[in-house]
Amino acid sequence: MKFQVLGPLSVVDGGVPVIAGGPKQQALLGLLIARCGTVVPVPQIVDTLWQRSPPSTAQAQIHSRISTLRRVLGTRAIVTHPSGYLLDVAPDAVDAHLFEAEVESALEWEARGAFQKTAAVLRGALGRWRGECAFQMLDGELFDREAGRLAELRLLALEHCIGADLETRDAAELVPELVDLVAAHPTQERLHRHLMVALDRSGRRSDAFNVYWSLRRRLADEFGADPAEDIQQLYQSLLSGTAGDGGPDRPARRPAPCRAGDAAASQLPPDIPDFTGRTSELRQIVARLVNGGAAHADTAPRAVVVTGMPGVGKSTLALRAAHSLHEEFVDGRLYVDAAAYPRSEEGLRAVLGRLLRGLGAAEGTVPESAGERQDLYRSLVASRSVLLVVDNVAGPEDLRAVIPPSGRCAVLVTAQAATLTVEGALRVPLGPLAPEEARSLLFSGLPARRDEEQGPRTEEVLARCAGLPMAIRSVGTLLASRPHWSMAHVTEALSREESWLERLGTPGRSIVSTFDGALRDLPEDDRGPLSALAVFGRTALTPWIAGVLIGRPATRAREVLDRLADRGLLAVRWSERTHSWSYGLHELLRVHLLARMDPAEAVTIQLRALRGWLELAERATGAPRSGGGRTPPDAGAGPAASLFTGGAGHGRAHQEREFLRAVLGRADERFGPAVASGLVIGDGRREPGELLALLRTAAAREGGAPAEAGTSRPPHPLADPGPLCPAGSPPPPRPASRLSLLRHPV
Template sequence: MWTVFVAEFQEERLVSRCAGVMTGASVPAEPAYRLLGPLEVAAGPAGPRVVPPGRQQTVLATLLLAANRVVGIDQLIDAIWYDNPPVTARTQVQICVSGLRTTLAGLGPDGGPAIVTQSPGYLLRLAEGQLDVAVFTALVDEADTLSAAGELDAAALALQRALALWRGPALSGTTSRTLQTRASQLDEKRLNAIEAHVDLQLRRGRHHQVITEVGALVDQHPLRERLRGQLMLALYRSGRQAEALEVYRSGRELLIDQLGLEPGDELRALESAILAGDSRLHLGTESAQSPPRLPEPEIGPYQLPGDIGDFTGHADLLDRAERMLSAQARPDQRAVRVLVLVGKPGAGKSVFAVHLAHRLREAHFPDGQLYADLGGTRTEPVTPADVLGRFLRALGIPGSALPDGVDERAEMFRSLLAHKKVLVVLDDAQSENHLRLLMPGSPTCAVLVTSRARLTGLPGAQVSDVDVLAPEESLSLLTKVVGAERVDAEPAAAQALVRLVGGLPLALRIVAARLAARPRWSLAWMLERLADERRRLDELAHGEMMVRASLALSYDGLPPDARKLLALLSGPAEGSFPIWVAAAVLDADPFDAADLLELLVDVQLLEIVAIDLDGSPRYKFHDIIRLYAREQAERNEPEAERRAALERVGAGWLALAEEAHRRIYGGDYTVLHGNGARRKPAQSYVDQVLADPGGWLDAERANLRDAVGQLADAGMHEQAWDLAVSLVALYETRCYFEDWELTHRRALAAAQAAGNRRGAAALVCSLGSLHLSRSRPGAAELVESALTVFTELGDREGQALAGRNLALLDLAAGAGAAAMDRLRQAGEDFRAARDPIGQAHVLALQAQLAWDGGAEEQALAQLREALAMCQGIGARRVEVQVRYRLSWMMGKRGEIEQARDLLTGLLDVVRETGDLEGEARILHRLGSMNARLGAGGTAIRLLRKAVLVRELMLDGDGAAQVRAELEAVAERFGLTVDDGELPEVPRPGRSGPGTPLPSRRSP
């Protein structure tokens, strides 16, 4: 039904939206202040400036309606409270004005203040074209002048431009009596303009086209005689005399019934003329058949917000997006090009989209650019009907001609854009359904969408992620805003600021804006203010830019169980985490938890950063989002529930750490355990991720370290120490000595504070082992203090572990007899504790003492017994250590080739398991043996590799020892240390899966 309107208005587009002239003055694409509809204040790509409803809107509207004139405080009081003001009325008005000054900052002429104080009240400074009411009035006046001069087409265009400013009833939503009166006056002016426009259409011979429009208007305003007369005339000129007379009769009946009045003189005269077939009612032939036409405008609607002068980063994405959207439509192409930009809150999607649109507009979309903020993250998003109404007005359709139905509006929109090169930018879309009616139908058009959801259900759409800025891009943006001089003066602080905001553009812009606003602040002072996590979100606010508010839009739109998960995860999930952590947090089924995690990913509050060892996704917070989620947890989740969630997650890590230890040692051997809660994930998951215990440690290293600290800080001391000591075998094999010490120190402080003697003793004993393995002083004191507690508590496993470590210290000091006594007691304690691997350790050490004492056969027998124990249990790691000792003894007996062959077989095992310590020792020994056998080149190759492995382990002393032997071998054979091919050293999976290493307590 709307094709006739489309045909008409295609020739009368709103040229003024881009470069129109209003009495010689430039008319902005969108006036900054809008009263012709709900009150709005618009400014830039960030969208409208929000003016709180109620008193502030009443004050602003009153000042705007008297723009550039002083409005007394008493007038403002009357507008707000009418005849019943409170005693604090003047103070409340002052507070309102203060708030408005902040909201309107920079909107005054030349960027100055918008509101100034001037006795006896306030004055709102307004530049020409900033207020839609003023623009509307000027355009109506211009139309009157043009019409009087006979320039009917130009007059019609001016009225179209005027009516396109209306978004609904003037000041809709206001409760002020004073403003309601002014709004009614404005609405009347709108109707007058509509009637004037219809008159022009009739004078231009377009009576066929206006019938539907005017008929709808008569239904809405049945008592307006001018509209009724216009409808009668249009029908008569279209050959529908009977219908024209029926319109008159129905109007007459309505007037008599409701008002007791007859129609006016003009309407009665028109009826008489129609009845008489008066020829004066017809237009001349030339006017009726060939109405003057305006030339097709060269420039279409231009609604894009202003570009960002300091736009930074995303160069590759910009190039890809530009190629995709600017591609010329092929003859066989039928679909419109659609690009969806997704990203987390504050990632700069809108800024990116506007910048991209400006790059594309002139060369690729000369027929216009349409822009709409859909408000998808707000409580009530903008409806497709409202958006289409705005687009149609921008394309030249008067508000009075807009269809009521959204489907009809969409139909008209597609018709208007047929074969046109128009770019449509839809910012902050909520869902696919939010967009479907807003899609053009022509492949010559393109659509650019931003959303926090991926919108993969939108047919034909390509989805691209707007990620956070890279460190160098972040530094570049900071430099552009703050200035190179300040950044160059404090490079370390600048780098730290960039790291602290994690490349989030909104957060970075806030930091930069605050520094720019305070030129005497140092970057180091800003850094110090941001360093406290509890204050960071408070600091990340400047004017209307607020990280917290941006995140709240996404968080508030979540269902309750997703909000709960996000909040509770913020405590235990500091790094990337697997699905079972979310299940533990909610005490829920893993598949249910996974569904909620994916929902959080969809709205960009979590991201998938890796694939877990079982093939499932791993998730992660952006640091700033995690801080916001933690705020919500503290505000909305009871402390008992937060503690329970942390305890369940800790129980999961403890169960996995224990199982990893068992797979290395064949059981719960050579380790102490407490009574902390356990929560084992699904067995299928455990079997997959712990097929390689060392690789699991590499993947979860940060999480395990954090878990110990979180449990300790929460006072869950039993779980904390239990988890820490359960990780020792993994830390030792992977050479994560810093983690070993850090976790133990954190857990020890908690255990001691709680009076947990056994837990504290276990940690102290383990720290003694660390000091021993790293040749640090103080090991003996630590182990002896632990032994004292274990003895008092009657803990045989603890006594055995402490005794064995003290024996190692005696061996290092050359006190063989004392070491033998301690080993004998440790062996008895291990037997009492039913720990065969502990016994195997003791037997291996006793074998070494026997060998040193000349009892070679006894030593070999003890090693064979230890080997049998390890093989019976499946403790492969300890088996490698025992076989290594056996090879060493064979070499001492002169059985060099047999010892070398045994070591070569062991090298395959340690390489397979990623055992760096074992590989370093075996490579060193193999190099020495090959040198003794005369294979100099092979010896050099093996020794060089041993040096590299030691360096990888950060073992400088060990590397120096091997390097000295390498140089001696090279000199002996007349070679250089670089001779021989050097295979690549396999590194453990510090960024992925890996395998365990042997203890340094054996040679």
């Protein structure tokens, strides 16, 4: 039995993960692991599990949870003492204990001058980390202390590992890793010192000066302090030219690395080995990047823009295309993740600095200002055959300064926004994977027999993933890591967990975080409407339907729909049946939006939709106004109104009819008899039952009556905030004032 806390909390028995239980069960297990080998008093357990107000049954609950853990871990793993409980396992059963022992051993090797052994042991120790420490995810002072202690030890191991590498490896090989570490730890002086040494030994002394000056400014601004004495001494030795010389216990200074023209630069992240599908799109991208279009000018770069919703696989496709073109772009393939840099002057400087280093700009030649860097970049790239990949572009301003000025170059851009403009670019929109492609991706990393064993549950899981590659790949990874799981296990796990969407994603990037990032970038005025569009399942959205849901006229709703579609958050679909366009939400995005929605808001939107239909029925069938005359239906409601009048738009009202059925089905499920007995619209001249009968008749035309309650596809638990009144309870009394809940502004 192995206990892992250097990453997500897990217990592994014979290579198979063991489920530790819910949050409190995990907190109890984490506490026992943190105090492994010592008795944890019951009061400390109580304080950890219930930090503010423990229940009167706290001790009984602890006893029950200990019994559950014993069933999972074995009866001998947890020992009962008069004052508490003790986790009795071997020291090497806990990965944190192994890590500490390995760091201690490595420091002893370092003291003996055995730097290769030091680096090897520390690399192995650091490799035990699988992410952030599990204790960071648990609440409690003890967890905070332990997480902080292990984080400091991890950083210490990293610093000594780099120091040992500097004594045994080519310093130039360490520069990229050190640049990333310094960016992640901007005030960690030892890492800055290592980077200065590595740059100097790589023949980049001026860059080492820049590292020192940057550290000095940051420490002065944030702490009013100067760098440590040893860093100041290193800086002075660099100025005097005495640093970096070889010695008996230090490798001789290596020659500077190759510069531009000696080797093709490649800044591309790794390709994935099991890329699946997208054959047609890949062919289009490669053809345009290599040959250009029919009207392409030889003086302009060839360009492709790949667009699509979050998680649809834009970056994966772009990188597969870029990796396949290493022979066509002989001077290199450059890469920038636009989302990793601030949209500011400083961010632009950093991007241009990265590209210039990729092009091999010599030390001391990179200017300070963004404008001068842009000029140098264009000069260097103008005579070369280079492919530039710009990932996760938010707007055209992310591209203006980096598009090459040469027809020998090409630009491959990925963006969520469908309206991103790149002159002369081929647009390649990505949608969800086709069913066969989705199935191939799901089983791409599994033995063939796993596909044959799964049965009909496979289609159910694929339907839940809705063709989104990030979700499909994560299910495949789950099956690969748990060979004893069938697809039925996966289906059950996703069905019973309210947080099932959290499980879908790739390492370091969940679908939830991807969707949240897209929603953060959305203007505030469009976030509420987007959530409202998710309430009625897979409804095809016309401007009138959207207007009913968000409470705006159809013309204004169309503007909202177009803005959301432009951002890749809605798909635009053509219907041969109705000969019209409609909009739709991806199912996983819909579930995510509902998970973030206040249940009361969902009820409000459902009532708003029912009110909209009742008022349309009243107007379309000529219900009189209190002052005489008739109130015509709203503009844009033609097809919906034709359901009551049988007008010319009746044959094109398929989407509206399906929406009406969804509204009636949800009303039956939620409100039951309250629809007929407690709600009034207009001035009360028409009974609700009469109008509801009109709605049901309209819904039944061309395709049967609305589904009975409970026969439609059940909504995800997160999508259903529960009935307005408990099952079996009487309906609310009819309001004496005859003012309906539907009459209130919602």
